[in-house]
């Protein structure tokens with residue numbers, strides 16, 4: 398910017414837009430909203446059924462919410478305000494929830510005593526176990542009913558005496574339906590899965606099949622387990638390795654400003670250490686996207702749009718979200734890297750605008766913080782029910798260990814400079830019903846534009862600019878609302 402008046406020149410500022418500044422231009426359409434296919438990629442190798450991700454915040458995503466998100470077709474990103482072991486336990490809980498073929502099978506040996514096996518099954522919380530030889534060949538199956546005293550099996554007898562040795566097994570490619578048919582036909586509750594040499598490779602249980610049937614649009618990996626994701630700090634290599642080993646499909650490098658060069662170096666190193674996809678963020682500009690796009694499997698966008706964020710007012714820095722997403726998506730698209738729009742989404746309309754601006758998926762915190770599955774209990778204030786919701790850069794979250802996202806530490810005993818607030822969200826009930834409203838609204842947006850798939854929608858959607866008067870007109874106006882709608886609140 399060569400000029401004799403550099404500061405005045407600086408005031409010739411480009412415009413940056415956010416959700417309320419734009420609307421989707423309605424277009425000719427034959428697409429009914431419920432026909433709109435919401436499938437998308439959240440990272441290079443991970444596909445979701447709906448383009449929705451829950452925020453890695455300690456008042457939003459722990460295992461319960463992550464499991465339900467994946468069951469509904471989205472993704473929950475476990476927060477990192479917990480120890481590494483707690484995080485790996487939670488990742489494993491997500492991966493194990495309603496998997497079809499259990500890989501980590503509790504097995505018994507034929508020469509173990511009945512008492513031993515009974516105690517072992519008790520400890521593992523299972524009610525039956527395949528009996529396998531040293532080379533994993535399946536010899537039988539033993540269950541609680543085989544070892545009940547009335548069957549006159551002594552507790553010191555060997556398992557081979559008590560087990561059922563006519564075992565019904567299935568091959569690796571068994572489907573849920575086939576497994577269920579086998580179980581009904583033979584009146585059994587578990588079917589060992591074996592390879593061509595009859596060696597045990599997994600187990601299908603009745604409980605697992607039934608849980609899966611309920612969630613036919615769930616986001617699953619190739620083995621049928623739910624997709625799991627966890628946040629890791631850019632300098633937390635150990636946490637990243639542990640999350641990867643525990644089976645996380647995606648790691649989210651969790652940083653408020655990923656255009657920091659030390660962060661980029663560290664994130665690149667993590668990328669080389671793990672098998673999981675690595676999403677890097679947050680960024681908000683074209684230049685930042687260019688700096689990470691070569692190695693990132695996904696790019697997360699959002700510098701200060703979040704409902705509990707005060708980054709923009711505290712630091713004076715940030716990018717209105719629609720422009721931020723569009724700048725990053727221009728770069729990411731050329732490298733076929735998915736983009737996630739993180740923060741600031743209050744309504745389903747905001748979410749679909751973010752997709753139109755180039756995001757492949759959206760990440761939300763406040764929208765889910767009031768649900769049953771979010772951590773924490775319901776509190777009552779003035780007769781209304783709420784759940785706690787706080788920024789990860791708030792004093793409370795930083796005191797609990799979450800401050801380094803904001804590149805500060807308290808080792809020198811100095812006070813934190815927070816970039817977030819502690820708040821509450823109205824209690825909203827089940828995550829499934831919140832997601833139903835969110836995704837239903839997004840599908841409606843695709844219907845107005847006439848797009849059947851997310852990529853088509855990104856391609857053909859157009860924005861119009863909205864004036865302040867247009868914005869007022871968009872909301873309910875000139876009326877007194879008498880009944881709350883499930884997807885709209887003027888206070889949002």
Ligand code: XMP
Nearest residue numbers: 452703704706708741762763788789790817
């Ligand atoms: P929403 O609007 O969905 O935003 O509640 C969630 C996103 O906000 C970010 N986040 C923060 N940003 N200070 C910030 O500047 C904070 O304390 C803070 N905590 C969370 C984060 O990207 C999250 O996904």
